[in-house]
Amino acid sequence: MLKGKKILLGVSGGIAVYKAVALTSKLTQAGAEVKVLMTSHAQEFVTPLTFQAISRNPVYTDTFDEKDSKKIAHIDLADWADMVIIAPATANVIGKIAGGIADDMLTTTLLATQAPVYIAPAMNVHMYQHPAVIQNMQSLDAWGYRFIEPGEGYLACGYVGKGRLEEPEKMVELLESETNRCSGWQGKKVLITAGPTREALDPVRYFTNYSSGKMGYALAQAAMEQGADVTLISGPVHLSPPQRVQFVKVNSAADMFDKVKQYYQDMDVIIKSAAVADYTPAIVHNQKLKKQGSSMTIEMERTTDILQFLGEEKTHQYLVGFAAETDNVMDYAKSKLTKKNLDAIVMNDVGNKEIGFASDQNEVVVLTKDGKEQSLPQSSKKDIAKAIIQLIDKELR
Known part of the structure; x- marks a missing residue:
């Protein structure tokens, strides 16, 4: 599955650099074209010549070393890659990526690339468990970066614990699996709506609902990770949209209706998870409304x-709706499925506070027009989103 893939391998400075050499060899043997980008600290462990000999490509180390005067090297590399792997990824480089710092060629290229990025951490077990490192990884995960979990075992520092760079063979297997999994969604256009809407009454007041947008954003990320071309139309929420x-x-x-009309015709899949207001004020006042007695x-x-x-209006699109209810949930969902030609x-019960609008958890049942029912037990909205995308994939196939 990696044959012909253009893989940019970013190598940061840690003793596990020797495994990056083996990874370069394994990826090349799998048919991928590999280009290596090294930090200055990585060069303290292994010379660029080693990677050049194995990859049979120039090795990049300096933002200002332009090998071709007609191209800006870090932008050219960012555009060239089908996927990017950072292995080993030190706590330092993970922190830089999370902070948007671009002070060397590796971090500058990472800011510019639109390719999926896989991060393979390698560090001391206590560093891996530090709150700052955990927070940085959580931020990157929320933005759509993918992690290759480190293994547990004897570390170079003498400790035994989690922080050991995954073995090259395992990383190649994972990348092949990811490539295979994503191939069915390559080129598919997916439209997702998320969050609430705000219906203005006057310059300082509006009507809205409790939707946080978390489910819709998780769906957007899950579809993007499968390789789809995702458009996310979102109402006002306090979330950062996934990268790419x-x-x-x-x-x-x-x-929201205007934007949906603008985009829906070109889509292959539409998932309408937004909680759109059913009613809006008939009159929007230009000035703040004043108190008018005991009622209004x-x-x-x-x-x-x-x-x-x-x-x-749909023609070829696969259309998915949401039924967020507090009572008679199944009856309303089945009625909506038929009535709206979905x-x-x-279907989810938003009356349950553990899985309500603001929760990070959800529990749903997916109903299809041909009578299938699939229950997805309580889990994170991220995992529920992945499961929903997989169910849609089965239906499309």
């Missing part, structure tokens, strides 16, 4: 049913 996802920010239900009546009017529109619907 086309991000479209909206505010109101009308805004506000006239509301229906917003456009975006999911209904998509069900009526291919599948994801």
Whole structure:
């Protein structure tokens, strides 16, 4: 599966650099074209000549060493790669990536690449468990970086624990598996809506709901990781969109409908997980409304049913809706699946506080139009999103 793949291997400074040499050899034997980018500290352990001999390609070490005057080397490398692997990835380089620091050729190239990035940490067990390192890895994970977990065993420092760079053979197997898994989604265009909408009443007030957007953002990342070309249309949330996802920010239900109309026709899969307001104020006041006695009546009017529109207008698209209910959840979901001409619907009980809107957990049942039911037990929204994407993949196949 790696035959013909263009792989950029970033090597940072740690004793596990010797395994990066073996990894270069294994990747080359698997048919990949490998180019190696080394930090100055990595060169303290192994010379660039070693990697050059095995990869049969020039080794890159200096941002300002432009080997071809017609190209900017770090941008050219960033665009060239089908995938990027950082092995070994030290605590230092992980921190730099998480902080957006670009002070050498490796970190500069990482900021520029749009290819999937795999990070293989290698460090002392106590460093690996440090809160700063954990936080940096969590941030990178949320942005769509992928991690090759280190193994447990005897470390160069003499400790025994987690922090040992994964074996080259295992890394090649994982990359082959990832390539195989993602190949079915390559070229597929996926549209995902997420978050709430805000319906303005006056310059300082609006109507909204409790949706956090976490499920939709997790779905966007899961589809992106499968190799899809993802467009994420999001209402106002406090989340950072995944990398390598086309991000479209909206505010109101009308805004979201306009953007969905703009993008939906070219899509292969549409997942509408946004919690769009059903009603919006009939009149939006230009000035702040003043107190008007003991009560106030506000006239509301229906917003456009975006999911209904998509069900009526779809041609080739696989359309997935969400049914977030608090009672009679299954009945409402089945009714919505049929009424809105969906291919599948994801049913969840938002009345359960453990899996509600703001929770990091979810528990859902996926129903398809041909009568299949698949229960996904309580787990993180990230894992639920991956499972939903896998179920869609089976349906598409």
